[in-house]
Amino acid sequence: MTTSTLAPVQDLNLLRTFLAVQRAGSFTAAAPALGLTQPTVTSQIRALEVQLGRQLFQRLPRGVEPTAFARELAERIAAPLDDLDLVATGNCEIDGRTAPVHLAGPPELLCARVLPALAPLVADGVRVHVATGEDEELIEQLREGRHDLLISTQRPRGRALAVTPLAQEEHLLVATPDWAARVGSRAEGVPVCAALEAVPLVSTAGDMPVVRRYWRTQYGKQHPAVGPAMTVPSLHAVIAAVRAGAGYSVLPRSLCEAELASGALVRLEEPERPRTTTLLLVQRPGAEQNPATVQVVEALLRAARASEHPRPVPA
Structure with a gap:
């Protein structure tokens, strides 16, 4: 990654908006997660581009594609902003318990494979909130920040979401x-x-x-x-x-x-x-800040390796 000198940004909210758009892949999908309207998101991105003197996104028929500069910027600011947001929202371990992990996927698959694999973690105190639905709908909800992890048979577009092949x-x-x-x-x-x-x-x-x-x-x-x-x-x-x-x-x-x-x-x-069909484990950027999310991911990967059907596939 090349190193660039960034112009000073006075408003951290502009950087938060930029990071949300970069992760969601569109202004429209980022707006609900930010509690903003789509025009406000567009306005904030334009303001940030003016401050930085660089274009951040290219518009596509569906969504936007970050420029090379935007990808570099996201890599540099993601971890610090996520850490700040964890502290600001109380999403870190304060009362002796980590935040719950929000997991989504097809109901039958969750019942047959995922929930049994997570039962020992729940018994040890990890909290897991489960949602079900169709792949496309759940992917958009993941982009909006409503889920941390998703089991899906559909690969999300773009590169903002981390995707790990889980099993066949x-x-x-x-x-x-x-x-x-x-x-x-x-x-x-x-x-x-x-x-x-x-x-x-x-x-x-x-x-x-x-x-x-x-x-x-x-x-x-x-x-x-x-x-x-x-x-x-x-x-x-x-x-x-x-x-x-x-x-x-x-x-x-x-x-x-x-x-x-x-x-x-x-x-x-x-x-x-x-x-x-390849089963994919999709993770929201920043979700790994919660140690419980890491535990859930490791448990799912162990279960996939230990199970004859579905059979694990290499990442």
């Missing part, structure tokens, strides 16, 4: 043994996807997001020929319906391992190229 989640085509026997009795040469046209499909939505991704990977098709016979609100509900004999579905291995082990569900095929 394999998706399986499953049904009960009775349905599997019917599919297995298909005529020679008939592919599994064709035989499944006669089997009811259970999905979390009419557009079949999980099932469609499997079809594209395994069969080169956009979606099954026959849509869902049943739609339910969660993957846990899919498991319940399929286990009861409603039909077939595509499920993450981590959610249906118990059913596979007991024989209640079986795989309908074992493809040469398993359909996998």
Whole structure:
């Protein structure tokens, strides 16, 4: 990193606004975290650019991209400003307890993998506040500072958020043994996807997001020929319906391992190229100032390494 001489900035709030925009990737996303309107954020950034005599951001169709000078500036001021804000907000250890860790992600994944991995930390006094939702929504909330950590299958745009590959989640085509026997009795040469046209499909939505991704990977098709016979609100509900004999579905291995082990569900095929999704651990800049956040990250990485499914992948 090159060293530049900075003109003096009289108002630290301008630097805080700059850092929020640099981390959020847009003026609009930074505004709620700062408690400001978007025009005020824009005005403050322009004022800082005038004081520094340098351009800080380039506008993009969605958001902004920091200039090389802005990246250097962010590296130099981030830690001191974060330390000041920790003291100012009481977000450091004062009463013998660190601040809670705000963690977000898909509800089924959190229940199956994340929360069990964090239970020992909570028992030892670490506080964790959990939120759920869709990837895109949670990423924007993370940029706004509402979460510290996020488990996601979607990689955030830009470089403001730290992203660590956590594990690979394999998706399986499953049904009960009775349905599997019917599919297995298909005529020679008939592919599994064709035989499944006669089997009811259970999905979390009419557009079949999980099932469609499997079809594209395994069969080169956009979606099954026959849509869902049943739609339910969660993957846990899919498991319940399929286990009861409603039909077939595509499920993450981590959610249906118990059913596979007991024989209640079986795989309908074992493809040469398993359909996998990379699970990402996304961290808000500055979140590492809370020691509890570091503990949570380490616990999640240990759990990923110790688990056979999902399998850890290198960073």
